[in-house]
Amino acid sequence: GTIESPGFPHGYPNYANCTWIIITGERNRIQLSFHTFALEEDFDILSVYDGQPQQGNLKVRLSGFQLPSSIVSTGSILTLWFTTDFAVSAQGFKALYEVLPSHTCGNPGEILKGVLHGTRFNIGDKIRYSCLSGYILEGHAIL
Template sequence: MVISYCKYGSSLHCVWLIIAKPESRIHLAFNDFDTEVNYDTLEVRDGRSYSSPLIGVYDGTQVPQFLISTSNYLYLLFTTDKSHSDIGFQIRYENHCLDPGIPVNGQRHGNDFYVGALVTFSCDSGYTLSDNEALECEPNFQWSRPLPSCEGKERRR
């Protein structure tokens, strides 16, 4: 999911409430960010309202690469002053790991990519799986190990 604000206007007061499945967390990534320093700000709060704990206030071009909520809610407030507009920002958010893929000559078992989810793999006939351990979607929204491969059995003469 993406929140974009390109060449934003003056005197804005925009609120986004991101809601994930219960027991999930939200991974917020800043793809682009360029606002007027000290005047146009994005507040990020860890919860569902303005009274939730403040994670950070961001302006200019200095933002973290990503943020992770502690609950299944993130509250974002973008405010601008009456002066000029700026380039803006693009933020991407996820509440799950990205699709780990499927090995060539293999299959994936499991299509749930939320934190704590497990996926396993098997190979077509004549191929052997390089790693039989399940992949787990970890709290940092990364898989616990690389995608295994399906290797062909060597033929003997």
């Protein structure tokens, strides 16, 4: 499915307060991937919760103009909460979500200045990261 901020791609309104709750069957997980992301830095925020929207479930708070990495829930519910302030807006966001059966791990996402090698993300599959010329990989190259 697709989730877009109100008014996308022509800009979202001030004082927005939107909640999306994605629910799938038990034992499944949800992967959220961003196609476009442009929010006023620090003032307009997309909060993503792993489950219901409670403080302990906050997975990430997103703002600014950098395309976020993919997000995978640990359970069958993923909640998005979008809030904006009284002034300045941007294009907004477009996110794609899909259900991951329990035997898949989900796409771990691209890395800045790097390349993901691998297209299968099932349990037992391996993927490899490499860096563009002039950059050094920190962490594991093979997952």
